[in-house]
Amino acid sequence: MSEASELDVTASPVPDIPVRDEDEHLNREFIAAVEAAIEANDQDGLRHLAADLHEADTGDLLETLDPEDRASFIRLLGEDFDYTALTEIDEAVRLQVLEDLPTEVIAEGLGELDSDDAVYILEDLDEDDQAAILEELPYADRAQLQKALDYPEESAGRRMQTEFIAVAPFWTIGQTIDYMREARDLPDSFYEIYVVDPTFKLLGSVHLDKILRTKRDEKVTSIMEETRQAVLATEDQEEVARRFERYNLVSSAVVDENDRLVGVLTVDDIVDVIQEEAEEDLRALAGVGDEEISDNVMTIARSRLTWLVVNLGTAVLASVVIALFEDTIEAMVALAVLMPIVASMGGNAGTQTMTVAVRGIATQELGARNLLRVLNREILVSVFNGVALAILIGVTAWMWFGSPGLGVVIGGAIVINLLFAGLSGLLIPIALDKMNVDPAIASSVFVTTVTDVVGFFAFLGIAALWFGLPF
Amino acid sequence: MSEASELDVTASPVPDIPVRDEDEHLNREFIAAVEAAIEANDQDGLRHLAADLHEADTGDLLETLDPEDRASFIRLLGEDFDYTALTEIDEAVRLQVLEDLPTEVIAEGLGELDSDDAVYILEDLDEDDQAAILEELPYADRAQLQKALDYPEESAGRRMQTEFIAVAPFWTIGQTIDYMREARDLPDSFYEIYVVDPTFKLLGSVHLDKILRTKRDEKVTSIMEETRQAVLATEDQEEVARRFERYNLVSSAVVDENDRLVGVLTVDDIVDVIQEEAEEDLRALAGVGDEEISDNVMTIARSRLTWLVVNLGTAVLASVVIALFEDTIEAMVALAVLMPIVASMGGNAGTQTMTVAVRGIATQELGARNLLRVLNREILVSVFNGVALAILIGVTAWMWFGSPGLGVVIGGAIVINLLFAGLSGLLIPIALDKMNVDPAIASSVFVTTVTDVVGFFAFLGIAALWFGLPF
Numbered sequence: 001m002s003e004a005s006e007l008d009v010t011a012s013p014v015p016d017i018p019v020r021d022e023d024e025h026l027n028r029e030f031i032a033a034v035e036a037a038i039e040a041n042d043q044d045g046l047r048h049l050a051a052d053l054h055e056a057d058t059g060d061l062l063e064t065l066d067p068e069d070r071a072s073f074i075r076l077l078g079e080d081f082d083y084t085a086l087t088e089i090d091e092a093v094r095l096q097v098l099e100d101l102p103t104e105v106i107a108e109g110l111g112e113l114d115s116d117d118a119v120y121i122l123e124d125l126d127e128d129d130q131a132a133i134l135e136e137l138p139y140a141d142r143a144q145l146q147k148a149l150d151y152p153e154e155s156a157g158r159r160m161q162t163e164f165i166a167v168a169p170f171w172t173i174g175q176t177i178d179y180m181r182e183a184r185d186l187p188d189s190f191y192e193i194y195v196v197d198p199t200f201k202l203l204g205s206v207h208l209d210k211i212l213r214t215k216r217d218e219k220v221t222s223i224m225e226e227t228r229q230a231v232l233a234t235e236d237q238e239e240v241a242r243r244f245e246r247y248n249l250v251s252s253a254v255v256d257e258n259d260r261l262v263g264v265l266t267v268d269d270i271v272d273v274i275q276e277e278a279e280e281d282l283r284a285l286a287g288v289g290d291e292e293i294s295d296n297v298m299t300i301a302r303s304r305l306t307w308l309v310v311n312l313g314t315a316v317l318a319s320v321v322i323a324l325f326e327d328t329i330e331a332m333v334a335l336a337v338l339m340p341i342v343a344s345m346g347g348n349a350g351t352q353t354m355t356v357a358v359r360g361i362a363t364q365e366l367g368a369r370n371l372l373r374v375l376n377r378e379i380l381v382s383v384f385n386g387v388a389l390a391i392l393i394g395v396t397a398w399m400w401f402g403s404p405g406l407g408v409v410i411g412g413a414i415v416i417n418l419l420f421a422g423l424s425g426l427l428i429p430i431a432l433d434k435m436n437v438d439p440a441i442a443s444s445v446f447v448t449t450v451t452d453v454v455g456f457f458a459f460l461g462i463a464a465l466w467f468g469l470p471f
Numbered sequence: 472m473s474e475a476s477e478l479d480v481t482a483s484p485v486p487d488i489p490v491r492d493e494d495e496h497l498n499r500e501f502i503a504a505v506e507a508a509i510e511a512n513d514q515d516g517l518r519h520l521a522a523d524l525h526e527a528d529t530g531d532l533l534e535t536l537d538p539e540d541r542a543s544f545i546r547l548l549g550e551d552f553d554y555t556a557l558t559e560i561d562e563a564v565r566l567q568v569l570e571d572l573p574t575e576v577i578a579e580g581l582g583e584l585d586s587d588d589a590v591y592i593l594e595d596l597d598e599d600d601q602a603a604i605l606e607e608l609p610y611a612d613r614a615q616l617q618k619a620l621d622y623p624e625e626s627a628g629r630r631m632q633t634e635f636i637a638v639a640p641f642w643t644i645g646q647t648i649d650y651m652r653e654a655r656d657l658p659d660s661f662y663e664i665y666v667v668d669p670t671f672k673l674l675g676s677v678h679l680d681k682i683l684r685t686k687r688d689e690k691v692t693s694i695m696e697e698t699r700q701a702v703l704a705t706e707d708q709e710e711v712a713r714r715f716e717r718y719n720l721v722s723s724a725v726v727d728e729n730d731r732l733v734g735v736l737t738v739d740d741i742v743d744v745i746q747e748e749a750e751e752d753l754r755a756l757a758g759v760g761d762e763e764i765s766d767n768v769m770t771i772a773r774s775r776l777t778w779l780v781v782n783l784g785t786a787v788l789a790s791v792v793i794a795l796f797e798d799t800i801e802a803m804v805a806l807a808v809l810m811p812i813v814a815s816m817g818g819n820a821g822t823q824t825m826t827v828a829v830r831g832i833a834t835q836e837l838g839a840r841n842l843l844r845v846l847n848r849e850i851l852v853s854v855f856n857g858v859a860l861a862i863l864i865g866v867t868a869w870m871w872f873g874s875p876g877l878g879v880v881i882g883g884a885i886v887i888n889l890l891f892a893g894l895s896g897l898l899i900p901i902a903l904d905k906m907n908v909d910p911a912i913a914s915s916v917f918v919t920t921v922t923d924v925v926g927f928f929a930f931l932g933i934a935a936l937w938f939g940l941p942f
Contacts (some may be wrong), residue, residue, distance in 0.1 A: 056717045162529040208679035246527045248739035268719035278749035285828035293836045301855040315812040322808045336807035337793045355757035365764045384772040
């Protein structure tokens with residue numbers, strides 16, 4: 001059957017169409033051809049188009065197809081569909097696809113994968129579906145996957161693959177190479193092999209390039225790098241990502257609590273974690289959760305509403321401050337016109353400092369060792385920018401309302417608010433971090449509260465005093 | 472000299488101190504020991520402490536030391552100082568260190584490095600300093616580095632290393648392994664080798680694990696992966712990073728415009744680019760440039776002031792809108808109390824949508840193919856959240872000021888402003904991207920302008936009409 005279809009492929013009239021256009025988006029013509037093949041139930045045509053795609057392209061293609069076409073696509077491709085592609089798509093799309101496929105088809109597909117990819121696909125399913133799929137797998141595979149799923153979410157144990165090569169310390173390079181030439185069931189790709197003692201305790205690692213550069217009769221231990229600090233299977237993936245990044249690792253052994261080798265992490269899994277981490281801060285600061293482009297309306301609306309309601313508290317607090325000065329505003333309505341400027345400048349300056357502080361904490365560039373220096377710098381920057389803006393805004397207000405006094409008042413309020421913005425932008429994230437609250441999630445509410453309250457209070461208060469207005 | 476110091480080291484009384492504490496920060500005790508050794512000019516003590524450090528740890532250590540100690544540290548370590556550490560530190564620290572070191576010392580240090588690391592260190596220096604250092608290098612090294620520096624900034628040619636292994640298509644696996652065992656001047660570490668024709672045109676790549684699994688007498692071409700799409704040396708590093716990420720690459724060949732192999736990119740360089748890219752969006756949205764924790768006050772103040780002044784325009788525009796309604800506010804000062812709530816809720820909702828849109832564009836998850844669906848979703852989310860907030864805020868305003876009419880007015884303004892926030896949060900980044908302006912940099916000014924102007928105008932305008940107030 002497989003052979004027959006290969007013969008058909010060579011005879012197939014479908015022309016070769018480039019998969020991606022110049023902007024590296026999927027080519028529209030290619031998508032149309034795939035859709036036509038699915039529509040026509042044309043198995044050979046579809047295989048000719050899509051069987052040899054890289055898993056990432058297959059993933060993008062799946063996302064682009066209409067939801068009802070996705071399962072047909074996978075069924076038509078049959079054994080030519082690489083389930084690794086399911087690790088390359090949004091969670092919402094993945095769940096929808098898995099929903100539409102029979103359990104035994106999924107199990108067969110997952111059986112072909114490295115354990116890390118299979119776990120990645122399984123972990124978001126609910127427990128019943130997980131159990132149903134695991135039951136269809138051979139015992140060894142099932143036990144392996146179940147063990148990985150028993151590790152906490154977002155831990156190294158969830159991300160690692162359990163396929164690896166481990167040799168004894170007395171082996172020579174020649175023996176090792178011969179072993180690899182004979183062995184079946186090797187990982188799909190690997191960058192180092194590991195040296196373990198008889199109890200499988202990790203002794204060290206050997207990079208493949210070292211093996212290739214060394215004579216056959218040398219011992220593996222002669223070129224082994226001793227393990228300085230192995231990754232623990234229970235360790236959080238973010239910590240692991242930080243170590244990969246810091247030490248430019250391409251792969252790392254994962255050990256259990258007894259220092260026994262249990263798996264391997266590779267950089268391609270970690271790249272996703274690194275990007276997610278930086279993006280998580282961005283999303284958290286803006287008050288959007290881990291929503292995906294494919295999520296539905298209610299999921300998104302609910303997650304965003306929470307943030308808006310929390311910020312409503314801040315806004316109401318600012319209004320309460322303004323209400324203290326109702327009489328002042330009634331006596332001089334120009335204050336109402338200008339007051340948003342003071343709050344908005346403070347908010348922007350606070351956000352600047354806060355963003356730098358939050359990323360500094362995340363990347364460990366900001367810490368106790370340099371806090372005083374950075375604090376000192378933020379004060380100077382705030383004073384400098386505060387004075388510059390105060391002059392600019394003061395003159396504008398003077399010209400606009402013909403009142404030099406109003407210029408002085410707003411200028412003074414700007415200087416005060418920018419100073420508070422700089423201080424709170426730096427100190428609030430640090431304080432939250434000390435209290436083990438994620439500074440990216442909680443900082444901006446507090447910083448905005450400070451800059452709104454201080455901004456309105458300083459501006460209206462100074463105005464009332466300066467002009468002798470009622471309040 | 473080197474031997475003598477090694478003898479001293481074994482006799483050295485300095486105890487072994489862990490380099491990092493439990494939080495993975497540099498250990499204070501360790502830093503103190505290093506500082507003491509520098510202070511005492513104790514070369515052997517310092518070597519014992521720091522000669523075997525990983526380059527990333529050496530880099531962190533350099534950043535932590537007082538600026539005046541850094542050059543002494545490098546001088547005392549002498550040939551035990553690995554200049555790769557200079558690629559691991561902030562630009563500002565690197566420039567300061569290089570300033571303090573003699574040109575010939577730097578040249579000697581750079582001569583030991585892979586070309587990508589040497590270029591990374593050289594590229595931020597001004598041209599005179601670059602030329603002075605290059606002059607001290609042997610001709611071959613100098614020509615190689617000069618060629619890399621001739622590629623545009625942030626291009627693949629700047630990031631690649633020019634050390635790699637290339638073999639002819641008729642070679643066998645055995646020949647290839649023997650060649651690697653004999654060859655000197657191999658790259659520090661590598662993950663694949665390349666197959667080229669006699670004109671050095673790239674034919675394909677062979678992963679090291681494939682070589683190790685294959686019998687000696689097979690041809691390299693039998694396990695070669697044909698090059699689908701090689702990286703061009705002039706290509707932008709962000710595009711390259713996207714490809715590494717999409718296809719889970721660990722390394723990739725780099726070719727010139729004639730498809731000739733000129734270098735190799737490895738994932739450790741690309742990891743930094745991927746992180747920078749996500750972080751750049753975060754910083755751009757918050758209006759901070761690529762400032763570093765170590766930058767000085769004036770650099771930072773100036774770069775942040777630009778953003779504040781641009782946003783001042785937005786704030787003034789909002790004030791102009793308020794000024795249109797001076798008479799309205801004078802007649803009903805409660806409006807001044809409540810108006811920041813409308814603007815602030817709109818601003819927050821706009822930022823949420825904008826953040827998702829900006830990242831969606833950057834990661835290519837948002838494009839023409841799903842724009843309509845996402846737009847439709849944003850409208851529904853905005854209406855849903857707008858109505859929910861309108862009820863909450865409307866009731867609050869009614870209770871506070873005892874006026875149900877005021878509740879209706881603010882509720883209506885909230886619904887309108889959230890709809891505009893959703894639309895502008897999505898459409899402004901997309902429009903900017905179409906006009907080839909980086910949406911991360913410019914979006915938030917425009918979105919805030921929309922939500923401020925619409926917020927104040929809708930609230931004060933509806934109030935004037937509803938209550939029959941003057942304006």
